[in-house]
Amino acid sequence: xxxxxxxxxxxxxxxxxxxxxxxxxxxxxxxxxxxxxxxxxxxxxxxxxxxxxxxxxxxxxxxxxxxxxxxxxxxxxxxxxxxxxxxxxxxxxxxxxxxxxxxxxxxxxxxxxxxxxxxxxxxxxxxxxxxxxxxxxxxxxxxxxxxxxxxxxxxxxxxxxxxxxxxxxxxxxxxxxxxxxxxxxxxxxxxxxxxxxxxxxxxxxxxxxxxxx
Amino acid sequence: xxxxxxxxxxxxxxxxxxxxxxxxxxxxxxxxxxxxxxxxxxxxxxxxxxxxxxxxxxxxxxxxxxxxxxxxxxxxxxxxxxxxxxxxxxxxxxxxxxxxxxxxxxxxxxxxxxxxxxxxxxxxxxxxxxxxxxxxxxxxxxxxxxxxxxxxxxxxxxxxxxxxxxxxxxxxxxxxxxxxxxxxxxxxxxxxxxxxxxxxxxxxxxxxxxxxx
Numbered sequence: 001x002x003x004x005x006x007x008x009x010x011x012x013x014x015x016x017x018x019x020x021x022x023x024x025x026x027x028x029x030x031x032x033x034x035x036x037x038x039x040x041x042x043x044x045x046x047x048x049x050x051x052x053x054x055x056x057x058x059x060x061x062x063x064x065x066x067x068x069x070x071x072x073x074x075x076x077x078x079x080x081x082x083x084x085x086x087x088x089x090x091x092x093x094x095x096x097x098x099x100x101x102x103x104x105x106x107x108x109x110x111x112x113x114x115x116x117x118x119x120x121x122x123x124x125x126x127x128x129x130x131x132x133x134x135x136x137x138x139x140x141x142x143x144x145x146x147x148x149x150x151x152x153x154x155x156x157x158x159x160x161x162x163x164x165x166x167x168x169x170x171x172x173x174x175x176x177x178x179x180x181x182x183x184x185x186x187x188x189x190x191x192x193x194x195x196x197x198x199x200x201x202x203x204x205x206x207x208x209x210x211x212x213x
Numbered sequence: 214x215x216x217x218x219x220x221x222x223x224x225x226x227x228x229x230x231x232x233x234x235x236x237x238x239x240x241x242x243x244x245x246x247x248x249x250x251x252x253x254x255x256x257x258x259x260x261x262x263x264x265x266x267x268x269x270x271x272x273x274x275x276x277x278x279x280x281x282x283x284x285x286x287x288x289x290x291x292x293x294x295x296x297x298x299x300x301x302x303x304x305x306x307x308x309x310x311x312x313x314x315x316x317x318x319x320x321x322x323x324x325x326x327x328x329x330x331x332x333x334x335x336x337x338x339x340x341x342x343x344x345x346x347x348x349x350x351x352x353x354x355x356x357x358x359x360x361x362x363x364x365x366x367x368x369x370x371x372x373x374x375x376x377x378x379x380x381x382x383x384x385x386x387x388x389x390x391x392x393x394x395x396x397x398x399x400x401x402x403x404x405x406x407x408x409x410x411x412x413x414x415x416x417x418x419x420x421x422x423x424x425x426x
Contacts, residue, residue, distance in 0.1 A: 012414050012417055012418075013410070013414055015413070015414070015417070016407070016409065016410035016411075016413040016414060017407075017410060019413070020392065020393070020394075020407075020409070020410070024393075043394075078417065079413045079414070079416055079417045080416040080417055080419065080420035081413060081416060085416060085419075093311065093314070094307045094308070094310045094311035094314055095307075095308075095311035095315070097307045097311075098306065098307035098308035098310075098311050099408075101306070101307055102308070102408065103412075108409075110412060110416075148419065149415065149419070172419045172422065172423070173415050173416075173418070173419045175411070175412060175415055179233065180233070180237075181233075181256075187422055189415055189418040189419050189422060191411050191412075191414060191415040191418075193406065193408065193411055194229070194230075194233075195312075195315065195406065196229065196233070196321075197226070197229035197230060197233070198229075198388070198404050198406055199316075199323060199388060199404075200228070200229035200232070200292045200294060201225050201226055201228070201229060201292070201404060202362065202386050202388055202402055202404040203292055203293040203294060203298060203323075203386075204225055204228070204291065204292045204293055205225075205386070205402040205404075206293065206298075206361065206362070206385045206386045206402050207293035209385065209400055209402060210385070
């Protein structure tokens, strides 16, 4: 088994980006690409790209470059996209529904199995053929189903409580959209999407541009 | 005027996070905080925190630490959150609606003024008292209104075309949710929220944890 434990978070964060560009090339029928070409498209230096991919044994050949299809597949394998992940979404307002649609649309291995809410008006609603369940039934659902990822699109005030239930129920990863930082045990992976952080840094750069004029 | 142009992107990305924690402390009635306490809460080292805040002249006092309210305000000012931003959303499916709700809910200075879609079933729909307009009217809307930020929640295939119209119409920033990297001129700021990148790195770490067991 490959030992990835020393690969930095920064490298791992770049891999999905490489894969996205390779996916585009693949769709356009491009067979192979050099690290210089990748550099122009992806925006990192060619040496950065070679270094990143060398972490995984590299897949390039001197004078040929990278085979697009093969590199795309191999990055997918490294990321674990060659398998299925069962997911539940807790909080089924617009954002929860958007994510349910999004993963379905992308026909990926990320499968939304259950959706949960506390709001009686949403319970029973069908989103992509999945009925929204009462949040009170989450524990028993998790006990009966082997769920890999819990997605939190619930409000800030309940997010930690939801997290605790998901962890107790055996999920291995939490994808959090609530605007707060959650506590999870070491064996559970947490990824946050903090939308306001992104918007606030956008505001900063808008002002910096304006001030420099 | 302060010259921020040499402050790294990494620092700017951390500021909204500091501010989020300070907001929590402020709400809990905490008056002051040391860089050591901030370190425990935020998760960066105390020296990192002092260094980050020194970029902006620092706001701490030896032996006292930081005044929570004042640091919160000052980070907000640095980020430009002491002013209003007019925004349009292009693409008003679940994700666009979620973002419209989100910014409203947060009562921030980010104001959604217009929403646009190509789908006749969505045009005319009211989201938070804002009627969804025909995308074909975007150009004339932008000519008549001074819009700061364009939010792209439209599909991948139309995202660059939408971007070009927004830029042509004078926006200063683009907040992009389409799963692709867009081209914008240097005077326009672009921030991407690539949801699939985040999900894919989550998958990676789930597998790494599993393999290490």
